[in-house]
Amino acid sequence: WFSSLIASPPRLLVLGFAMIILLGAGLLMLPFSHTQDSAPRFIDALFTATSATCVTGLVVVDTGTYWTTAGQLIILTMIQVGGLGFMTMATLFAIILKRRISLKERLVLQESLNQTSIEGIIRLVRKVVVYALTIELVGAILFTARFLFDMPVGEAMYKGAFHAVSFFNNAGFDIMGDYRSLVDYVGDPLVNIVTMLLIILGGLGFVVLSDLVDFRNMKRKLSLHSKVVLSMSGILIVTGAALILIFEYTNGKTFAPLGFGEKLLAAFMQSVSPRTAGVNSVDIAGLRQATQFIIIILMFIGASPGSTGGGIKTTTFTALVGAVVAMVRGKEDVVLFKMRLAQERVYKALTVTLFAFGLVIVATMILSTTEDHQFLMILFEVTSAFGTVGLSMGLTGDLTVAGKIIIILMMFMGRLGPLTLTYALGRKQGRALYRHAEGKIIIG
Amino acid sequence: WFSSLIASPPRLLVLGFAMIILLGAGLLMLPFSHTQDSAPRFIDALFTATSATCVTGLVVVDTGTYWTTAGQLIILTMIQVGGLGFMTMATLFAIILKRRISLKERLVLQESLNQTSIEGIIRLVRKVVVYALTIELVGAILFTARFLFDMPVGEAMYKGAFHAVSFFNNAGFDIMGDYRSLVDYVGDPLVNIVTMLLIILGGLGFVVLSDLVDFRNMKRKLSLHSKVVLSMSGILIVTGAALILIFEYTNGKTFAPLGFGEKLLAAFMQSVSPRTAGVNSVDIAGLRQATQFIIIILMFIGASPGSTGGGIKTTTFTALVGAVVAMVRGKEDVVLFKMRLAQERVYKALTVTLFAFGLVIVATMILSTTEDHQFLMILFEVTSAFGTVGLSMGLTGDLTVAGKIIIILMMFMGRLGPLTLTYALGRKQGRALYRHAEGKIIIG
Ligand SMILES: [K+]
Numbered sequence: 001w002f003s004s005l006i007a008s009p010p011r012l013l014v015l016g017f018a019m020i021i022l023l024g025a026g027l028l029m030l031p032f033s034h035t036q037d038s039a040p041r042f043i044d045a046l047f048t049a050t051s052a053t054c055v056t057g058l059v060v061v062d063t064g065t066y067w068t069t070a071g072q073l074i075i076l077t078m079i080q081v082g083g084l085g086f087m088t089m090a091t092l093f094a095i096i097l098k099r100r101i102s103l104k105e106r107l108v109l110q111e112s113l114n115q116t117s118i119e120g121i122i123r124l125v126r127k128v129v130v131y132a133l134t135i136e137l138v139g140a141i142l143f144t145a146r147f148l149f150d151m152p153v154g155e156a157m158y159k160g161a162f163h164a165v166s167f168f169n170n171a172g173f174d175i176m177g178d179y180r181s182l183v184d185y186v187g188d189p190l191v192n193i194v195t196m197l198l199i200i201l202g203g204l205g206f207v208v209l210s211d212l213v214d215f216r217n218m219k220r221k222l223s224l225h226s227k228v229v230l231s232m233s234g235i236l237i238v239t240g241a242a243l244i245l246i247f248e249y250t251n252g253k254t255f256a257p258l259g260f261g262e263k264l265l266a267a268f269m270q271s272v273s274p275r276t277a278g279v280n281s282v283d284i285a286g287l288r289q290a291t292q293f294i295i296i297i298l299m300f301i302g303a304s305p306g307s308t309g310g311g312i313k314t315t316t317f318t319a320l321v322g323a324v325v326a327m328v329r330g331k332e333d334v335v336l337f338k339m340r341l342a343q344e345r346v347y348k349a350l351t352v353t354l355f356a357f358g359l360v361i362v363a364t365m366i367l368s369t370t371e372d373h374q375f376l377m378i379l380f381e382v383t384s385a386f387g388t389v390g391l392s393m394g395l396t397g398d399l400t401v402a403g404k405i406i407i408i409l410m411m412f413m414g415r416l417g418p419l420t421l422t423y424a425l426g427r428k429q430g431r432a433l434y435r436h437a438e439g440k441i442i443i444g
Numbered sequence: 445w446f447s448s449l450i451a452s453p454p455r456l457l458v459l460g461f462a463m464i465i466l467l468g469a470g471l472l473m474l475p476f477s478h479t480q481d482s483a484p485r486f487i488d489a490l491f492t493a494t495s496a497t498c499v500t501g502l503v504v505v506d507t508g509t510y511w512t513t514a515g516q517l518i519i520l521t522m523i524q525v526g527g528l529g530f531m532t533m534a535t536l537f538a539i540i541l542k543r544r545i546s547l548k549e550r551l552v553l554q555e556s557l558n559q560t561s562i563e564g565i566i567r568l569v570r571k572v573v574v575y576a577l578t579i580e581l582v583g584a585i586l587f588t589a590r591f592l593f594d595m596p597v598g599e600a601m602y603k604g605a606f607h608a609v610s611f612f613n614n615a616g617f618d619i620m621g622d623y624r625s626l627v628d629y630v631g632d633p634l635v636n637i638v639t640m641l642l643i644i645l646g647g648l649g650f651v652v653l654s655d656l657v658d659f660r661n662m663k664r665k666l667s668l669h670s671k672v673v674l675s676m677s678g679i680l681i682v683t684g685a686a687l688i689l690i691f692e693y694t695n696g697k698t699f700a701p702l703g704f705g706e707k708l709l710a711a712f713m714q715s716v717s718p719r720t721a722g723v724n725s726v727d728i729a730g731l732r733q734a735t736q737f738i739i740i741i742l743m744f745i746g747a748s749p750g751s752t753g754g755g756i757k758t759t760t761f762t763a764l765v766g767a768v769v770a771m772v773r774g775k776e777d778v779v780l781f782k783m784r785l786a787q788e789r790v791y792k793a794l795t796v797t798l799f800a801f802g803l804v805i806v807a808t809m810i811l812s813t814t815e816d817h818q819f820l821m822i823l824f825e826v827t828s829a830f831g832t833v834g835l836s837m838g839l840t841g842d843l844t845v846a847g848k849i850i851i852i853l854m855m856f857m858g859r860l861g862p863l864t865l866t867y868a869l870g871r872k873q874g875r876a877l878y879r880h881a882e883g884k885i886i887i888g
């Protein structure tokens with residue numbers, strides 16, 4: 001059994017994630033982790049550990065006040081490990097220890113980063129770590145500089161570092177206290193822009209980041225993958241911000257009290273964050289229904305492959321849009337930037353999306369029976385968990401135990417992604433020895 | 445322009461439907477059609493005509509009291525024409541007039557009935573009409589017999605005939621008055637069973653009906669198409685009824701006051717009706733959220749191809765389920781009843797579904813801004829319009845003019861179906877002369 005496990009990278013990945021979560025939950029149960037007299041319920045510790053490791057950010061207790069600094073650092077470690085991918089970390093240790101990396105280990109790593117070729121994986125890992133730490137460091141310094149105006153040096157440095165790591169890893173955890181997230185900084189340009197840059201850089205995926213650096217250094221042209229990721233990310237951010245600005249402009253609970261510049265900042269923040277950071281600078285429950293629905297759609301689409309974010313991914317969404325456009329125009333091929341996508345890739349995008357839809361629908365239906373809350377609130381929570389986003393209309397704190405278990409499962413499955421899950425579940429299978437005769441049914 | 449129109453059956457179909465709707469709306473505006481002193485607003489007449497022609501059943505005024513008998517008969521005619529397909533009717537006239545049917549006319553007809561081969565189309569049309577009228581007649585007689593206990597002979601016959609035609613065509617219109625539908629007959633076995641049989645027979649599609657008759661006469665085995673339609677319809681009805689029974693068992697607003705037999709009857713009725721009849725025997729607004737969500741899913745799936753019903757169709761849904769199962773099991777082929785589905789058909793099912801999802805999502809988002817109602821209510825209404833179902837949580841009567849226009853468009857597009865629409869919109873195109881080079885993006 002153990003050898004068959006090792007032979008299957010996806011299975012190893014699923015198990016590894018599960019182990020880290022259980023370990024983290026155990027640590028959070030210990031007295032030094034929490035500020036209360038009695039230990040948290042195991043389900044709440046498990047929920048927090050899953051949310052941290054899967055970089056989701058949904059919380060059943062307030063991170064800033066319920067956990068001690070030790071507890072918060074345990075959470076931050078899970079975020080960093082979960083965000084960079086624990087297999088990347090494992091390989092990192094291997095490199096540090098100067099061990100030679102075997103082909104098997106490279107394969108495991110490849111699965112974890114969702115890459116298509118083995119070569120250059122090792123180089124990529126080094127880069128991943130260098131980029132990530134560099135970006136996090138710059139973010140931490142900028143945050144600290146800003147927080148110095150509001151708090152003592154030590155606190156400013158701690159909060160600066162915590163939020164830089166949390167936001168770059170698209171984890172959405174905050175220690176502002178009282179579930180406030182960035183609501184106190186809704187109009188602050190520095191905090192908002194640094195936050196958005198951290199989120200976006202974390203969500204592009206390391207392939208694109210590395211591609212961009214090479215591109216800037218004139219080493220080569222952008223790959224099709226990078227072009228698709230960058231343009232679709234841009235389209236989604238701008239469209240989302242425009243719609244949110246229009247819908248919320250006169251909403252007294254959110255945008256109305258703000259100046260125009262602040263409105264613009266808040267619109268972009270609320271458009272960037274659902275994919276899939278989970279930071280909010282206005283009250284999500286106070287948004288109009290149309291805005292909440294847009295956020296649900298953005299959360300479902302999510303970030304880009306091989307990034308710290310979740311969702312069905314920008315590339316999958318692009319393939320879907322391409323398939324529908326091709327159908328409407330009566331064309332056979334999905335064409336992006338004058339390149340054709342292989343039909344089997346479009347097919348893969350369609351099945352992945354359908355699988356994700358299925359998960360969200362089933363979980364929403366179950367929660368509709370276990371939770372006594374409005375449908376939109378439930379759909380929002382489930383999509384947020386699946387997309388590892390962490391935004392909530394306020395359901396998380398009220399969840400029943402059954403509800404918490406479902407959301408934990410959604411966070412876990414959402415982080416690993418439909419492809420890894422199905423590979424992990426699926427029996428190993430070569431090409432079929434025979435195929436059935438073709439039959440016809442009428443579609444549509 | 446005219447000749448290019450004739451050359452494109454889908455375009456002709458779209459235009460034909462539009463003409464019938466406008467004609468019907470005009471007739472409903474005339475004084476003899478309505479019981480009020482002033483004429484209905486055009487938008488309301490258009491809404492009613494679209495709802496009738498697209499056999500949807502959403503109504504902005506009560507059919508039983510607002511319209512005169514003449515108005516009701518105009519509506520019933522639109523239902524019959526829309527249900528059997530106006531091209532079927534046109535060809536029927538052609539047969540009656542003993543005109544020879546040209547190849548072009550057969551092609552138009554083929555589009556209308558969504559058939560894959562031309563041969564036997566003419567034979568099929570004759571059968572369609574004979575089956576439909578026979579089934580409607582039997583239904584009318586049974587309804588009349590039951591209604592005789594409650595009302596005078598003339599009224600019983602009229603109501604019997606109206607509801608038999610409306611239900612067989614999955615139109616969902618009722619003339620019980622006060623938007624009551626079948627609520628007064630929730631526990632009546634005869635009315636419920638006849639209604640369900642009419643709905644199911646109308647929703648299987650004529651290919652399956654004809655196949656079944658041949659099968660019963662031992663002429664041949666069931667086709668794969670018929671097997672898929674029959675088994676998926678059965679699965680959906682039984683699963684839906686079971687879930688509805690469980691969720692509503694203790695609901696004071698719906699099932700709780702009923703005896704067990706009545707509960708069972710009501711569960712099956714509410715499971716059969718969303719696909720896509722639109723009849724209800726309990727208050728839809730009073731159902732639990734989980735039940736309302738199940739009904740939304742059933743409405744989206746809808747009936748079977750070439751039937752009087754709408755939705756993405758049972759066969760499309762089966763192909764989707766097959767694709768996900770194949771993905772999870774790591775198999776290459778979608779296999780149903782030991783027959784393989786061509787990948788291009790599965791691909792078609794996926795794009796059709798995605799297109800439908802897109803329509804529902806966009807319409808829901810627009811209505812979220814124009815209507816001041818709960819999200820679930822709006823999603824329910826939009827799905828009901830797209831699936832040409834006609835169930836409502838009560839939004840229809842409150843719709844703004846903008847909302848009515850969106851729902852009219854959804855009913856129209858839902859009835860014609862994504863495939864016909866895209867063919868109608870699409871430029872005629874042969875195989876591309878050249879293909880772009882293949883590019884790669886990372887999916888999922
Ligand atoms: K997150």
Ligand SMILES: [K+]
Pocket residue numbers: 499500501614615616720721722832833834
């Ligand atoms: K209907």
